[in-house]
Amino acid sequence: MEPLNRRQFAATATLAGATWLTPLGHMLARAAEKKPNRQATAQSVIILWMQGGPSQLETFDPHPGTNIAGGSKAIDTKLKGVQLGEGFGRLAEQMEYISLVRSVVSKEGDHERGTTTIKSGYRPDPTVVYPSIGAIAAHELPVAGCDIPRHVSILSSQWPARGGFLGDGFDAFRTDDPAGPVPDTQSFLPKSRDTDRLQHLDVVESAFAKGRSRRVESTLHKETVADARKMMSSEQLKAFDVSKEPAAVKKLYGDTPFGRGCLAARRLIEVGVRCVEVTLAGWDTHANNHAFTASQLKILDPAFAALIQDLRERKLLDKTLVLCAGEFGRTPRINPVGGRDHWPSGFTVALAGGGIRGGQVIGETDPEGKAEPKDPVQVGDLHATILKSLGIDFEKVSQTPIGRTVKFAEGEPIEKLLAAK
Amino acid sequence: MLWAKNLLFGSVVLGGAIALGANLMPPPEPKITRHDAQVYREPDFRATVRRVDTAFERQWADDKLNVAEPADDLLVARRLSLGLMGTVPSLEEIRQFESLPPDERLPWWIEHILQDGRCHDYLAERLARSYVGTEDGPFLLYRRRRFTTWLADEVAHNRPYDATVRELIAGRGLWTDNPATNFVSVTAQPEMGNKPDPVRLAGRVTRAFLGLRIDCAQCHNHPFASWKQDDFESLSAFFGQTHLGFAGIQDGPGEYQVDDKKREIMRTVAPKAPFSEELMPKDGTRRQQLAAWVTHPKNPYFARATVNRIWAFLAGQPLQAPVDNLEPEGASGGDALHPAIGLLADDFVAHGFDLRRLIRIIASTRVFRLASASDRDVTEAEERAWAIFPLTRLRPEQVAGGLLQSSSIRTIDADTHLAWRLLRAQQLNDFVKRYGDSGEDEFDGRGGTIPQRLLLMNGDLIREKIKESPFNATSRIAIQAPNETKTLEVAYLGVLSRRPTPAERAHFEPFLADKALPRSQRMEDLFWSLLNSTEFSWNH
Numbered sequence: 001m002e003p004l005n006r007r008q009f010a011a012t013a014t015l016a017g018a019t020w021l022t023p024l025g026h027m028l029a030r031a032a033e034k035k036p037n038r039q040a041t042a043q044s045v046i047i048l049w050m051q052g053g054p055s056q057l058e059t060f061d062p063h064p065g066t067n068i069a070g071g072s073k074a075i076d077t078k079l080k081g082v083q084l085g086e087g088f089g090r091l092a093e094q095m096e097y098i099s100l101v102r103s104v105v106s107k108e109g110d111h112e113r114g115t116t117t118i119k120s121g122y123r124p125d126p127t128v129v130y131p132s133i134g135a136i137a138a139h140e141l142p143v144a145g146c147d148i149p150r151h152v153s154i155l156s157s158q159w160p161a162r163g164g165f166l167g168d169g170f171d172a173f174r175t176d177d178p179a180g181p182v183p184d185t186q187s188f189l190p191k192s193r194d195t196d197r198l199q200h201l202d203v204v205e206s207a208f209a210k211g212r213s214r215r216v217e218s219t220l221h222k223e224t225v226a227d228a229r230k231m232m233s234s235e236q237l238k239a240f241d242v243s244k245e246p247a248a249v250k251k252l253y254g255d256t257p258f259g260r261g262c263l264a265a266r267r268l269i270e271v272g273v274r275c276v277e278v279t280l281a282g283w284d285t286h287a288n289n290h291a292f293t294a295s296q297l298k299i300l301d302p303a304f305a306a307l308i309q310d311l312r313e314r315k316l317l318d319k320t321l322v323l324c325a326g327e328f329g330r331t332p333r334i335n336p337v338g339g340r341d342h343w344p345s346g347f348t349v350a351l352a353g354g355g356i357r358g359g360q361v362i363g364e365t366d367p368e369g370k371a372e373p374k375d376p377v378q379v380g381d382l383h384a385t386i387l388k389s390l391g392i393d394f395e396k397v398s399q400t401p402i403g404r405t406v407k408f409a410e411g412e413p414i415e416k417l418l419a420a421k
Numbered sequence: 422m423l424w425a426k427n428l429l430f431g432s433v434v435l436g437g438a439i440a441l442g443a444n445l446m447p448p449p450e451p452k453i454t455r456h457d458a459q460v461y462r463e464p465d466f467r468a469t470v471r472r473v474d475t476a477f478e479r480q481w482a483d484d485k486l487n488v489a490e491p492a493d494d495l496l497v498a499r500r501l502s503l504g505l506m507g508t509v510p511s512l513e514e515i516r517q518f519e520s521l522p523p524d525e526r527l528p529w530w531i532e533h534i535l536q537d538g539r540c541h542d543y544l545a546e547r548l549a550r551s552y553v554g555t556e557d558g559p560f561l562l563y564r565r566r567r568f569t570t571w572l573a574d575e576v577a578h579n580r581p582y583d584a585t586v587r588e589l590i591a592g593r594g595l596w597t598d599n600p601a602t603n604f605v606s607v608t609a610q611p612e613m614g615n616k617p618d619p620v621r622l623a624g625r626v627t628r629a630f631l632g633l634r635i636d637c638a639q640c641h642n643h644p645f646a647s648w649k650q651d652d653f654e655s656l657s658a659f660f661g662q663t664h665l666g667f668a669g670i671q672d673g674p675g676e677y678q679v680d681d682k683k684r685e686i687m688r689t690v691a692p693k694a695p696f697s698e699e700l701m702p703k704d705g706t707r708r709q710q711l712a713a714w715v716t717h718p719k720n721p722y723f724a725r726a727t728v729n730r731i732w733a734f735l736a737g738q739p740l741q742a743p744v745d746n747l748e749p750e751g752a753s754g755g756d757a758l759h760p761a762i763g764l765l766a767d768d769f770v771a772h773g774f775d776l777r778r779l780i781r782i783i784a785s786t787r788v789f790r791l792a793s794a795s796d797r798d799v800t801e802a803e804e805r806a807w808a809i810f811p812l813t814r815l816r817p818e819q820v821a822g823g824l825l826q827s828s829s830i831r832t833i834d835a836d837t838h839l840a841w842r843l844l845r846a847q848q849l850n851d852f853v854k855r856y857g858d859s860g861e862d863e864f865d866g867r868g869g870t871i872p873q874r875l876l877l878m879n880g881d882l883i884r885e886k887i888k889e890s891p892f893n894a895t896s897r898i899a900i901q902a903p904n905e906t907k908t909l910e911v912a913y914l915g916v917l918s919r920r921p922t923p924a925e926r927a928h929f930e931p932f933l934a935d936k937a938l939p940r941s942q943r944m945e946d947l948f949w950s951l952l953n954s955t956e957f958s959w960n961h
Contacts, residue, residue: 200947203950208956212793219959224869
């Protein structure tokens with residue numbers, strides 16, 4: 001049974017012919033809507049999205065020396081007793097700030113469906129598009145004076161984070177390698193023609209509004225044009241541009257599109273963006289898993305480690321939650337072409353920063369790759385944890401366009417991961 | 422081999438010259454596609470249109486609503502073009518349209534569209550979204566393009582719609598050989614030996630073909646609707662014997678089992694129709710039985726769901742929203758539905774599920790031809806009762822299609838050179854990706870977004886399409902139109918399918934005549950303003 005919200009409670013009461021109960025119903029339903037908790041410290045999220053589904057065994061959950069490792073090695077980290085895959089040399093130094101959930105279980109083994117599931121916390125449903133973490137953050141935590149989109153996807157993949165039932169306005173704003181300009185934000189006209197064009201547009205707009213005034217106003221077309229123009233001239237747009245960063249900082253993150261993306265992510269949250277998703281694709285290692293994963297780590301390791309270090313040095317880590325996840329993990333068994341296939345039943349996500357207690361490891365996968373993981377964590381639990389860290393009432397009930405009621409996250413926060421204030 | 426190289430070089434040059442010439446010359450006098458307006462005059466056709474009109478008129482009179490005036494024919498043509506082809510009428514088509522006597526124009530236009538490959542492809546894509554969504558589906562087991570090509574062929578041949586749907590539900594074979602089976606194979610579950618998912622299939626069948634949301638009962642009994650969890654389980658059981666193997670989608674042994682979490686057992690569920698069981702045939706595979714039941718002329722939901730969806734394609738909004746829920750909470754047996762749905766559904770059944778006839782009828786109704794503007798204040802009640810034509814935001818591919826077409830004078834259609842069409846397809850895809858594909862959420866009436874505005878103000882495609890170039894309408898109109906009045910008129914017709922108002926003339930004619938800017942830049946500015954207007958991005 002889904003929870004009733006106020007409106008539905010009222011509707012039930014009315015249908016039951018018990019209209020006198022309505023005020024009481026409202027009161028009860030309001031009381032049942034939980035107050036946002038005061039525990040959280042995070043204000044924004046950076047999601048390192050590992051498109052393709054990384055092998056947990058060569059990254060965050062190595063089982064060196066076992067059959068399932070297939071020869072892959074592990075290294076020790078700053079965190080006693082916790083090992084990482086051997087390409088994570090720099091991240092190993094930051095492990096006291098990072099927590100791992102090694103027992104995430106999902107039911108979706110297809111890239112698109114898995115991506116939707118991890119990004120939104122719900123399995124795909126033809127009746128409704130669930131909003132992703134970034135959309136919920138942008139919706140629930142408005143920012144005054146932010147002229148650029150508050151939800152951004154850098155190196156956006158095929159399936160970027162969606163606003164879902166919160167509205168297309170909360171879709172991630174997609175942009176490519178920060179080495180290039182932000183798409184579509186530059187007018188190629190001299191100022192005078194730019195102004196003239198707006199006057200022309202006004203003339204066409206007035207003609208259409210004639211006889212349709214209220215309805216044309218409600219399209220918000222005019223406002224959207226104004227907002228878009230505000231963005232085009234905003235100083236904050238410079239946050240996308242990493243070229244002015246010191247060479248040393250750029251080197252720290254790595255001279256790769258993903259490294260620049262992570263650096264831009266830090267700059268963006270500094271100007272008030274709520275959520276930045278940075279995608280690193282290429283983890284779908286059906287063949288030659290070890291070699292491909294090793295080359296991916298050469299990109300991920302410096303960028304992830306530099307991001308944690310940089311945020312910390314700037315005193316931003318406490319206010320920024322960093323999540324590193326893909327749509328699923330990969331099979332413990334190695335296939336005949338040296339690859340690993342899709343594996344949604346026991347893989348790792350890494351969390352760090354705002355609201356998260358670092359240095360924790362939750363769950364454990366079977367070294368033989370047979371049994372189910374210990375302390376399994378559902379995708380919904382992960383979402384509840386992240387939203388709670390952001391101070392968002394994860395149980396807040398929304399009405400979908402078809403009138404169903406859903407919570408932001410269907411799960412319980414993992415208390416062990418939440419930092420006490 | 423030198424002679425061969427010379428020959429090759431010569432033919433390349435010659436070919437290039439011919440192509441350039443063909444593009445630079447004024448288009449030849451367009452041929453009018455032939456049409457037979459007789460169907461529009463049949464008493465039986467007119468009677469149905471009349472009945473639908475009366476149903477609306479009765480409500481308008483009962484509620485004392487003001488009714489909008491008829492819309493200009495060209496704007497009705499734009500609606501039809503957007504709804505059935507995903508683009509706006511070309512200048513070439515508008516010329517043909519206006520060369521006909523007024524009462525023949527719209528019948529000609531409807532027939533012109535129905536014969537056009539763009540219409541078959543576009544309807545196929547829209548229908549496919551309701552059948553299989555937009556997901557990429559399981560690798561190698563699902564071929565979406567084959568599926569839409571097959572659907573386009575069904576539409577092109579105007580195959581009775583019930584036959585198409587039966588093939589979707591019950592078709593057998595490989596998804597490459599018999600593309601209808603992609604309807605089933607898209608639900609293959611790689612983690613379960615590629616077994617098609619009965620739950621997703623049953624959900625699709627009820628939504629897409631019956632306009633019912635029985636699948637909401639999948640997880641729980643709905644507090645208001647009449648469907649129970651058992652109904653949905655027994656419906657899913659019709660796909661319990663569906664298998665995917667070397668021979669593709671086949672029917673075989675097996676029973677549908679559900680994981681009963683409460684009793685901690687696997688429970689076997691027998692197939693059973695949620696209502697009207699007497700329509701279920703005794704013979705055939707389970708899927709054939711289900712297909713026959715769904716499309717049975719006495720199963721009222723099938724025709725109603727189809728009518729509501731086709732109406733929504735044409736008018737931008739369904740008669741009953743949401744499009745896949747004809748049984749809203751608390752209602753039953755279609756009591757709460759708009760009477761026009763029942764009238765159109767009856768005609769659809771009586772004429773063998775003929776989609777073209779349905780489209781012709783809807784397009785001939787008074788309500789479809791009403792204006793979207795009114796001199797009076799329009800109340801929400803009038804909007805709800807369709808006493809005025811609704812404003813609907815265009816879908817991304819409609820905006821892209823309109824942008825591409827309006828930047829060309831000639832119709833971009835099946836006769837257009839293949840390379841040009843491929844380029845169009847590529848540009849359309851890129852644009853739609855950036856604009857944000859609205860996926861399956863077909864008619865949700867959402868507002869525009871900032872990235873969309875940025876794309877239309879500053880994007881590569883718009884810059885490409887309005888700049889000075891012998892291939893663009895901006896330059897060709899500037900060359901061919903004798904004066905500013907004509908230039909302006911042609912630009913408005915091409916982009917907005919209407920002529921400028923006196924106020925617009927008063928503003929733009931002096932601007933176009935002012936030589937302070939080069940002519941190409943004046944044309945660019947004019948087109949930019951038209952393409953960035955609310956009017957261009959909305960159906961009205």
